[in-house]
Structures are given as structure tokens and as C-alpha cells.
Amino acid sequence: MSGIQPTVAGEGLPPDTIWDENLSWFDALPRAVSMFGLLVVFLGLWQLVTGLGLVSPIILPSPWRTAQDLVFVGQSLLSGNYMLAAFWITAQEVIFGFVLAVGIGVALGILVGETTFGERAVMPYIVAIDTMPKLAFAPLFVAWMGFGIASKVALAAFISIFPVVVGTAAGLHAADPNARMLFKSIGASRWQTLIKLKIPTGLPQFFTGVKIASISVVAGAIAGEFLGGGRGFGELIRVAASQLDTPRVFSLIIYLSLLGLMTFGTVVWIQKRFVFWHRDSNLQDSHK
Amino acid sequence: MSVVSNLKAPAGHVARPVFQLRGVSKSFARRNVQALDKVDLTLEQGQFASVIGASGCGKSTLLKIMAGLTPPSSGSVMLSGKPVLGPRRDIGMMFQQATLFPWRTTLENIVLPIEIQDGKKAALAVHDRAHALLDLVGLRGFDKVYPSELSGGMAQRAAMCRMLIAEPDVLLLDEPFSALDEISRDFMNMELQRICLERNATAFLVTHSIPEAVILSDVVYVMSPRPGRFVEAVQIDLPRPRTLDMLSDPLFGRYTKQIRGRLDKGAFI
Numbered sequence: 001m002s003g004i005q006p007t008v009a010g011e012g013l014p015p016d017t018i019w020d021e022n023l024s025w026f027d028a029l030p031r032a033v034s035m036f037g038l039l040v041v042f043l044g045l046w047q048l049v050t051g052l053g054l055v056s057p058i059i060l061p062s063p064w065r066t067a068q069d070l071v072f073v074g075q076s077l078l079s080g081n082y083m084l085a086a087f088w089i090t091a092q093e094v095i096f097g098f099v100l101a102v103g104i105g106v107a108l109g110i111l112v113g114e115t116t117f118g119e120r121a122v123m124p125y126i127v128a129i130d131t132m133p134k135l136a137f138a139p140l141f142v143a144w145m146g147f148g149i150a151s152k153v154a155l156a157a158f159i160s161i162f163p164v165v166v167g168t169a170a171g172l173h174a175a176d177p178n179a180r181m182l183f184k185s186i187g188a189s190r191w192q193t194l195i196k197l198k199i200p201t202g203l204p205q206f207f208t209g210v211k212i213a214s215i216s217v218v219a220g221a222i223a224g225e226f227l228g229g230g231r232g233f234g235e236l237i238r239v240a241a242s243q244l245d246t247p248r249v250f251s252l253i254i255y256l257s258l259l260g261l262m263t264f265g266t267v268v269w270i271q272k273r274f275v276f277w278h279r280d281s282n283l284q285d286s287h288k
Numbered sequence: 289m290s291v292v293s294n295l296k297a298p299a300g301h302v303a304r305p306v307f308q309l310r311g312v313s314k315s316f317a318r319r320n321v322q323a324l325d326k327v328d329l330t331l332e333q334g335q336f337a338s339v340i341g342a343s344g345c346g347k348s349t350l351l352k353i354m355a356g357l358t359p360p361s362s363g364s365v366m367l368s369g370k371p372v373l374g375p376r377r378d379i380g381m382m383f384q385q386a387t388l389f390p391w392r393t394t395l396e397n398i399v400l401p402i403e404i405q406d407g408k409k410a411a412l413a414v415h416d417r418a419h420a421l422l423d424l425v426g427l428r429g430f431d432k433v434y435p436s437e438l439s440g441g442m443a444q445r446a447a448m449c450r451m452l453i454a455e456p457d458v459l460l461l462d463e464p465f466s467a468l469d470e471i472s473r474d475f476m477n478m479e480l481q482r483i484c485l486e487r488n489a490t491a492f493l494v495t496h497s498i499p500e501a502v503i504l505s506d507v508v509y510v511m512s513p514r515p516g517r518f519v520e521a522v523q524i525d526l527p528r529p530r531t532l533d534m535l536s537d538p539l540f541g542r543y544t545k546q547i548r549g550r551l552d553k554g555a556f557i
Contacts, residue, residue, distance in 0.1 A: 178387045185355055186401040186454075187375045196404070200391050277390035277434065 061247040069247035073255060083236065087255070090232035093149055093221040094259055097156025101213050105161045106206075109168020113202075114194060123169070130162045138227035147229045155228075156220030160213035167209020171202020204278045207271040214263040218256065306458055306490045307331035307354065312363035313515075314349050323349045325515035326363070331458070331490050336481075338493040338501035339509045339518075340547060346516025347494045348462060354492065355379055355460050368457060377405055380456030382464040386443035388435035388450075395431035398422070398449045405454070414453060421449040424486075425479060441472040448483070459484070459491040466497065474532055477504055481530060498551075502543045503530050510550040520550050 029037070043063050049055055050062040057065070076083040111118035112126065138155050145151040175198050183193045225234025233256050240248035309329040315322045323346040331337055339347045352358045353365060356372045356379070365372040367379070388397045398418045403411035422428055425445040435443055444465060451459060464480075465473045481504060484491050495501050501508045502524055510520045524543055526534055534540050 178383050178385045181357065182381070182383065182387050184357055185375050185381045186404050187377065188404045192404055200389065277436065
């Protein structure tokens with residue numbers, strides 16, 4: 001109306017300039033579709049390789065044979081026969097090993113993270129032991145504790161303890177200098193600083209360590225059974241493999257992964273309740 | 289040495305000295321650095337003083353010594369007639385970062401000093417006072433909010449409440465608003481002045497902003513580095529309460545010019 005408005009050459013202009021972000025169809029797929037698609041492609045390739053007879057069924061059974069065995073093992077587990085007993089033994093090894101790893105790991109982590117003595121004298125030994133091939137200790141654990149569940153619990157705990165120690169110690173160091181100075185300026189004791197500042201600040205790192213431990217503890221228990229006998233799921237896998245029953249090996253591994261998912265899921269659940277202010281607790285940060 | 293400090297007090301004005309530093313020096317043997325060299329300082333009840341200097345001139349070290357966070361290498365620090373031999377509850381502190389803890393609500397963050405010093409019960413007992421402080425800084429209704437939902441300025445206001453919850457006699461401020469944008473910073477400085485005037489609080493501000501030092505202070509100490517010492521005490525005779533309009537006052541300009549001149553000489557010798 002007045003001179004303030006810029007003059008517009010109204011002819012030939014489009015009414016809106018709205019355009020779509022150029023996302024390729026590949027990235028635009030919904031999560032469920034892309035995941036299902038990937039599974040179909042994977043199973044298809046598997047079927048192709050086995051169906052064409054490129055690989056012997058002893059080396060790689062067909063997806064269909066594996067699925068059949070999966071159902072069979074599932075039924076056995078539900079009916080409560082020897083398979084359930086074996087599963088329960090391995091579950092006990094995992095649970096006890098995990099509890100032991102977290103308990104001792106936290107104690108060592110506090111020693112290393114909170115005291116100068118621990119940092120100077122204990123940490124080098126922990127690092128040294130961590131660099132050793134820990135599976136090689138399996139025969140020793142068997143010699144010390146026998147072929148029963150105890151040696152597997154010990155190996156599982158031994159293999160999974162280090163991320164807990166490191167996570168706890170790193171967590172206790174995570175409080176920034178400002179926060180420490182604030183606590184000092186309001187007259188907090190060492191104990192109060194530990195309880196009210198360092199431990200809450202370090203919980204995210206602590207849980208990262210515990211999540212790694214919750215997965216490696218299953219590997220530890222199974223390795224213990226491979227190397228030290230026993231009557232758990234690891235032994236079933238070993239027997240099935242020696243009988244060239246590859247579909248059985250596959251389905252046992254899949255049921256075993258439920259154990260890992262269970263411990264991992266429990267840790268994530270606890271973390272979400274206790275570290276509500278830290279929002280990136282998901283599967284991704286366990287594989288750092 | 290006490291003669292010097294008596295000279296600084298305006299004649300006929302009966303002021304009670306709150307903070308007294310005599311010959312405070314600090315050297316770091318490991319790095320062979322003399323951070324502070326024989327600093328004398330007297331803060332009177334209700335006075336607002338600032339120390340200004342370039343980074344690394346020892347002003348933060350001075351503040352830590354005053355707060356009882358680190359001992360001086362020599363010299364004495366007296367607060368309300370008693371030597372400072374560690375953190376004191378009659379001192380309130382504020383830092384550049386708000387340092388609120390994300391697992392505590394704003395209210396729980398504010399009562400933290402009481403919880404540390406007197407326990408959970410005592411912390412519950414000061415909830416009314418905490419709410420009054422939240423009102424004072426304009427954060428009414430934010431008591432149950434977690435710090436992640438507060439803006440930078442709001443977080444610093446909550447930190448201010450935390451500093452005030454134990455009703456300290458002296459406020460020690462270590463560049464409290466320097467992480468904020470300039471608009472919030474001006475606003476927060478005016479809030480700080482209002483709170484200090486309201487409670488007749490004695491305040492000591494460490495800053496590297498000349499306008500901030502001048503607009504807030506009764507006296508600005510200019511500090512030179514290596515070794516850190518006061519090279520000049522500039523009395524600021526602008527009327528209280530100060531307003532942001534005074535930033536364009538010719539007198540204000542003269543003060544900033546004087547301080548800048550002193551800083552340039554001091555900093556590059």
C-alpha cells in the first residue's frame with residue numbers, strides 16, 4: 001500500500017516454494033519394513049545357498065531344518081526335560097557369575113577410583129591381568145574348583161569383571177572440578193562427596209561397564225563349560241557339534257542368546273530407573 | 289599494614305570490617321610460580337568489591353584462599369574476627385558454571401548445602417526459605433523441575449539461591465555470569481545488585497569484564513599478574529541503586545578508561 005512494501009512482480013511467481021527433503025527411498029523406509037526386509041534377504045540367501053547344494057547340510061543346514069529344530073528345542077524346554085535342566089544350570093552360572101563380577105568389580109572400582117593407593121598400586125595389576133588371555137585360566141579354575149558349577153561361575157565372573165572395575169573407577173573420576181570445588185566449599189566430607197557427588201555422577205559409566213559385563217558373562221559361562229565339562233547348555237552345544245548336528249547347535253545358540261538378552265535387559269531396566277537424567281541408555285552404547 | 293586499610297575507609301563512615309586479608313601470598317613450589325604477592329584487602333559490611341585482571345593473574349587463587357578452599361603460603365585471612373582455616377558456612381560461593389546436579393530437582397539442589405552441613409531433616413526444614421529465594425530470583429514454580437529443563441540464566445539463578453540458602457555473611461563470586469549471553473548477563477547483574485542491597489550483603493566479585501566490575505562495585509581492585517598483586521583500588525562513586533542506563537554515563541566511561549589504562553600497564557610489563 002505504501003512505499004514500505006517491496007514491489008512484487010506478481011506474474012509468473014509460484015504461490016509457495018515448498019519442496020521435499022531429498023531422502024532416498026532406502027533411508028525413508030520405516031524401521032519395521034527395513035528390518036523385515038533385511039531378514040527376508042538374509043533367509044533368502046541362506047535358502048539359496050543350501051537349496052542349490054553349494055554347501056553340505058552338515059556344514060550349513062537349510063533355514064527350514066533349523067526352524068524345525070528351533071521348535072523342537074523350544075518344546076523340550078517347555079516340557080521340562082534334560083534340556084531345561086541344562087538351561088537352568090547355565091542360567092545359574094550366568095546369574096551367579098554376574099552378581100559376583102558386579103559385587104567384586106564395584107569394590108575394586110571404588111578402591112581404584114576413590115583412593116590414591118588403589119590408583120597407584122592396584123590399577124597396574126588389574127590392567128596387567130586384563131591384558132592376559134583370560135580364557136586360558138579355565139583349566140586352572142577347573143583344577144581349583146572341580147568340574148561343577150563353581151569353576152564356571154568363577155570363569156564367567158573373571159571374564160566379565162574388568163569392564164565393571166573400569167566403569168566404576170572412571171565414573172568416580174567423572175565429577176568435574178567445579179562440582180568438586182562446590183562440594184568442598186559447602187564443607188562436604190569425603191564420604192558425603194562420594195555418596196552425593198561421585199557415585200551419582202559416575203552411574204552412567206558404571207552402567208556402561210555393567211552392560212558389557214552382562215553380555216560377556218554368558219560367553220564366560222559357555223567357555224567354562226566347553227573347557228571344563230559340566231551339564232549346562234555349553235555341554236549340549238559341544239555334544240551336538242561333535243555329532244555334526246548343526247541345526248541343533250544353531251537353535252541352542254539362539255536360545256542361549258535369550259539368557260544374554262535377559263541379563264542385558266535387566267541392567268537396562270535398572271539403569272532407566274536409577275539414571276533417569278541420562279537419556280542415551282539403549283543397545284547402542286553397550287558396544288562402544 | 290593496617291594503616292593502609294584504614295585510609296581506604298571513607299572518613300566519618302563507621303563500617304565494620306568483615307573480611308580482612310593481611311600480606312596474603314601464595315606460591316606454587318612445583319611450578320615455581322608466585323601467584324599472589326602480599327595482598328592486603330579489607331571488605332566492610334555491605335560493601336561490594338571486585339577484583340579485575342587478565343586471566344592467570346591470580347584472582348581465582350585469591351578467591352579460593354578467601355573461601356578457605358586452599359591455604360595461603362603466608363599471611364592471614366580473617367572473617368568476622370575469626371581466622372579462615374577451611375570452608376566456612378558464613379561464606380556463600382558462586383562459580384562460572386551453575387553446577388546443578390541433574391539427579392536433583394531445583395529445590396533439592398538449592399537445599400544441598402544445608403543437607404551436607406546439617407542433614408536431611410534440616411534440609412526439609414528450610415524448604416520454605418528455599419521457596420522464598422526462588423520467588424526472590426523469579427523462579428517461582430520451578431522448584432520441582434530438573435536442571436536439564438532450565439536455561440543457562442535460570443540455572444545461574446538457582447545457583448544463586450543455593451549460595452544464599454545458608455544465609456552467608458559474605459558472597460564470593462567467581463565470574464558468575466561470564467558464561468551467559470550479554471543480555472542475560474546485564475539482567476543478572478542487576479538482580480545480583482538488588483539481592484545484595486536487600487540483604488546488606490558483603491560481596492567480592494572476580495571478573496574480567498570492566499563494565500561489569502564498575503556497574504556493580506563500590507571499589508574495584510586492579511590486579512597485575514606474576515606475581516599477582518593489587519596495583520590500584522578504584523573507588524566507584526556512582527549512586528545506588530545502579531541502573532543499566534549508567535553504562536552510558538560519562539563518569540562510568542571515565543572509570544572504565546582508568547581501569548583499562550591500569551590493566552594495560554599492569555598486564556604487559
